[in-house]
Amino acid sequence: MKRRLEIQLTPLDEAQRLFFDALEQAGFFIAPEESLPVREALGRVSNRAVHALRPVPHFRSTAMDGIAVRAEQTVSASEQMPVELREPDDFIYVDTGDFVPEPFDAVIMIERVRELESGRVQVTQPIASGKNVRPVGEDFQQGEVIIPADFRITPEAVGALLNGGASTMWIKREPRVIYFPTGSELVMAESELPPGKIPETNSQIVKGYLQQWGGRIEIGPLVPDDSMALQEAFKSALERFDMLLVGGGTSMGRGDLTAAVVSQLGRVIVHGVAYHPGHPVVLGLIEQKPVIGLPGYPVAAWFGLQLFVKPLLERYYRLSPAPASFIEGRLAEPIKSVRGAIEFIRVRLEPGADGWRVFRLPGGASRLSSLIRAHGILEIPEDVESLPAETPVRIRLLRMPS
Amino acid sequence: MKRRLEIQLTPLDEAQRLFFDALEQAGFFIAPEESLPVREALGRVSNRAVHALRPVPHFRSTAMDGIAVRAEQTVSASEQMPVELREPDDFIYVDTGDFVPEPFDAVIMIERVRELESGRVQVTQPIASGKNVRPVGEDFQQGEVIIPADFRITPEAVGALLNGGASTMWIKREPRVIYFPTGSELVMAESELPPGKIPETNSQIVKGYLQQWGGRIEIGPLVPDDSMALQEAFKSALERFDMLLVGGGTSMGRGDLTAAVVSQLGRVIVHGVAYHPGHPVVLGLIEQKPVIGLPGYPVAAWFGLQLFVKPLLERYYRLSPAPASFIEGRLAEPIKSVRGAIEFIRVRLEPGADGWRVFRLPGGASRLSSLIRAHGILEIPEDVESLPAETPVRIRLLRMPS
Numbered sequence: 005m006k007r008r009l010e011i012q013l014t015p016l017d018e019a020q021r022l023f024f025d026a027l028e029q030a031g032f033f034i035a036p037e038e039s040l041p042v043r044e045a046l047g048r049v050s051n052r053a054v055h056a057l058r059p060v061p062h063f064r065s066t067a068m069d070g071i072a073v074r075a076e077q078t079v080s081a082s083e084q085m086p087v088e089l090r091e092p093d094d095f096i097y098v099d100t101g102d103f104v105p106e107p108f109d110a111v112i113m114i115e116r117v118r119e120l121e122s123g124r125v126q127v128t129q130p131i132a133s134g135k136n137v138r139p140v141g142e143d144f145q146q147g148e149v150i151i152p153a154d155f156r157i158t159p160e161a162v163g164a165l166l167n168g169g170a171s172t173m174w175i176k177r178e179p180r181v182i183y184f185p186t187g188s189e190l191v192m193a194e195s196e197l198p199p200g201k202i203p204e205t206n207s208q209i210v211k212g213y214l215q216q217w218g219g220r221i222e223i224g225p226l227v228p229d230d231s232m233a234l235q236e237a238f239k240s241a242l243e244r245f246d247m248l249l250v251g252g253g254t255s256m257g258r259g260d261l262t263a264a265v266v267s268q269l270g271r272v273i274v275h276g277v278a279y280h281p282g283h284p285v286v287l288g289l290i291e292q293k294p295v296i297g298l299p300g301y302p303v304a305a306w307f308g309l310q311l312f313v314k315p316l317l318e319r320y321y322r323l324s325p326a327p328a329s330f331i332e333g334r335l336a337e338p339i340k341s342v343r344g345a346i347e348f349i350r351v352r353l354e355p356g357a358d359g360w361r362v363f364r365l366p367g368g369a370s371r372l373s374s375l376i377r378a379h380g381i382l383e384i385p386e387d388v389e390s391l392p393a394e395t396p397v398r399i400r401l402l403r404m405p406s
Numbered sequence: 407m408k409r410r411l412e413i414q415l416t417p418l419d420e421a422q423r424l425f426f427d428a429l430e431q432a433g434f435f436i437a438p439e440e441s442l443p444v445r446e447a448l449g450r451v452s453n454r455a456v457h458a459l460r461p462v463p464h465f466r467s468t469a470m471d472g473i474a475v476r477a478e479q480t481v482s483a484s485e486q487m488p489v490e491l492r493e494p495d496d497f498i499y500v501d502t503g504d505f506v507p508e509p510f511d512a513v514i515m516i517e518r519v520r521e522l523e524s525g526r527v528q529v530t531q532p533i534a535s536g537k538n539v540r541p542v543g544e545d546f547q548q549g550e551v552i553i554p555a556d557f558r559i560t561p562e563a564v565g566a567l568l569n570g571g572a573s574t575m576w577i578k579r580e581p582r583v584i585y586f587p588t589g590s591e592l593v594m595a596e597s598e599l600p601p602g603k604i605p606e607t608n609s610q611i612v613k614g615y616l617q618q619w620g621g622r623i624e625i626g627p628l629v630p631d632d633s634m635a636l637q638e639a640f641k642s643a644l645e646r647f648d649m650l651l652v653g654g655g656t657s658m659g660r661g662d663l664t665a666a667v668v669s670q671l672g673r674v675i676v677h678g679v680a681y682h683p684g685h686p687v688v689l690g691l692i693e694q695k696p697v698i699g700l701p702g703y704p705v706a707a708w709f710g711l712q713l714f715v716k717p718l719l720e721r722y723y724r725l726s727p728a729p730a731s732f733i734e735g736r737l738a739e740p741i742k743s744v745r746g747a748i749e750f751i752r753v754r755l756e757p758g759a760d761g762w763r764v765f766r767l768p769g770g771a772s773r774l775s776s777l778i779r780a781h782g783i784l785e786i787p788e789d790v791e792s793l794p795a796e797t798p799v800r801i802r803l804l805r806m807p808s
Contacts, residue, residue: 043610046610046614058599061604061772062599062601063601063602064601065602067770067772100702101589101591101604101702102591102602103601103602105601138772142769142772142773143769143772143773143774143775144775150775150778151778158614158778159610159611159612159613159614159615159618160611160704160708160774160777160778161778162607162610162611162614163607163608163610163611163704163774164607164774164775164778166595166596166605166607166610167595167605167607167774169595171595171596187503189503189504193568193569193571193573194568194573197460197464199464199465199466199505199507200465200467200504200505202463202503203568203569205564205565205566205568205569206565208445208448208561208564208565208568209561209562209564209565210561211561212448212560212561212562212564213561216561260501300502300503302562302565302566306562324805324806324807324808325806326805326806327731327733327803327805327806328731329729329730329731331729367544367545368469370463370469370540370544370545371544371545372462372545372562372565372566372569373545373546373552373566375562376552376553376560376562376563376566401729403726403728403729404726404727404728404729405726406726
């Protein structure tokens with residue numbers, strides 16, 4: 005009457021490598037592109053370099069308030085022998101950013117100009133040709149790359165692209181992702197909740213992060229713990245979506261069907277990864293599309309998103325991970341950890357006499373409160389079973405302790 | 407015929423303090439609140455703590471796959487003298503997350519259960535009451551704070567709020583902000599560009615960051631360099647907006663009217679701040695509302711946003727700044743800096759034999775390319791005029807060098 009098998013846990017880095025290698029081979033990381041107006045491209049990722057269609061700036065302009073002159077006319081100027089210039093043949097007044105027309109080729113700061121009467125000035129020192137004049141194309145030459153391929157469009161990139169005359173650009177199409185919450189125990193959070201029924205809210209966590217990371221996420225209907233229902237859900241999604249996420253049913257309990265159904269329709273690359281909280285992750289492919297089974301416990305689902313979905317999307321977009329922030333502290337109490345698996349511990353930081361004190365927040369995979377109250381995450385390596393109090397540690401910050 | 411005055415530059419930290427103190431007194435940092443469905447609150451900032459309307463979980467559930475039992479029935483169990491239990495009076499099968507009904511009070515892992523025949527099992531060791539049972543309210547007790555006030559709503563917070571039965575919440579209303587680009591030289595980026603005309607694109611930088619930082623931003627019409635026109639623009643905006651931004655006209659050239667107009671309608675707190683690029687910033691109040699004049703050069707405008715608008719919005723929302731990311735490196739070349747003003751230098755990083763090599767990107771306040779190509783920002787203090795090559799420096803990362 006054996007109903008379950010222990011799953012073999014794959015080390016985290018190996019699980020990521022196996023899964024991403026399979027996706028690479030399946031061609032998943034070749035993003036399709038689409039054209040988009042530059043004014044709507046903020047936050048999207050370029051698929052091709054964009055070149056300036058015109059130089060920026062497109063005219064010679066003054067970098068100072070002053071007078072535009074012909075440098076050659078000032079060669080002999082000195083305090084003793086000032087050179088007198090007349091408007092508009094010898095000079096014109098210009099303010100920062102103004103066009104410096106031919107034949108003028110230099111600008112003398114207004115502070116250095118001796119103004120005699122309307123239209124007449126004296127200058128008392130020579131100026132070099134080009135001085136205080138911004139040349140054409142100083143920011144971008146015509147044809148120069150404004151942004152490279154695989155670049156996330158920042159607000160300043162939108163500005164520079166428009167300056168360079170680009171009005172549309174090729175961006176990587178967002179992958180279309182569907183998330184199926186599974187489990188006969190799940191109901192809408194706003195419903196009546198008899199004992200045994202659980203509000204389905206992991207979809208909100210999935211949705212929030214997918215939007216942040218550039219996935220076009222849709223939440224599918226609740227799927228009961230039924231093999232046929234899950235198969236139907238997957239099959240119906242394959243036409244319209246590039247990637248399938250499924251929540252729950254990833255362990256080996258009676259209702260845990262995800263791995264079996266992925267095997268039936270495609271192949272499981274990894275089932276079970278050696279980290280806490282959240283090892284019963286399913287990583288697979290169906291019809292060359294990634295399928296990720298996230299654990300049902302919300303904190304475990306959260307780590308599944310951070311450890312597999314986020315780097316998957318970074319690879320898809322060919323982006324480096326955003327820089328992370330770390331802070332040093334010391335353990336306020338001893339910490340025990342699971343041997344043979346990485347453990348991610350949610351911690352709070354409190355100011356101490358000699359730096360930050362690090363406190364472990366209670367709670368396993370089921371307690372969202374541990375994530376909400378955490379200032380950061382402490383990663384304990386696989387081979388560490390315990391850390392004594394006062395151990396110096398490096399915390400990956402989620403938010404600044406205040 | 408003196409047409410300009412040198413502006414007195416205020417140190418950066420003093421400028422921020424003076425301006426924010428004035429805003430504090432004007433009551434600007436008391437955010438109005440509005441009620442919003444929790445499902446739409448992602449990224450917004452709570453104005454009141456939200457308490458759980460029901461315990462989470464709201465029923466006793468099993469943390470394991472196994473059998474739910476009455477602990478007292480197992481007291482005498484041992485390998486030699488197993489206790490036999492019958493379904494459903496003595497035990498029921500439960501999978502992780504299932505309801506554990508009365509009178510059961512503990513769960514024995516399925517691996518530790520000796521299954522005899524359908525409906526009969528033996529257990530070989532005693533179990534403590536409560537073991538493997540998640541108590542009611544383990545994540546949040548009824549009435550417990552799920553999120554505090556002044557908390558930016560993360561995806562997991564949405565999940566926890568819905569779990570706790572909250573369907574709406576009080577959030578801080580986004581300040582309504584308008585940005586007026588000023589300058590008779592400005593035209594739409596998509597227009598014809600004769601010499602002397604400049605594409606108006608700073609609005610896209612302002613818009614992108616304001617959205618990111620939680621301002622409800624609107625871009626006003628282009629305002630010519632005309633005192634009356636700027637006055638009218640400001641006056642018309644005061645009814646509908648909480649904060650005015652104006653781009654350009656902040657220096658002391660012939661067309662630089664911002665400070666004068668702010669003085670006429672309200673008061674200027676600071677004009678000119680001691681940092682590069684971008685010192686001609688105007689910070690003021692009109693009818694108790696903040697007015698910020700940003701320089702016209704795009705890089706200077708960018709720093710104006712980072713140094714004044716971002717911390718202003720953080721204060722408004724009572725949020726700590728998001729954790730920043732730093733990286734250590736060594737200057738590849740000597741750097742000269744302006745004495746008497748902080749200088750923010752855009753740098754690129756390249757891997758070297760003993761860590762990151764730091765290269766200054768060319769360009770003053772006018773070259774957006776310097777921001778787009780930068781990996782980070784090096785801050786040179788006011789009293790430093792030059793740094794020799796190989797100086798170890800700390801770079802604030804904008805993006806990861808790859």
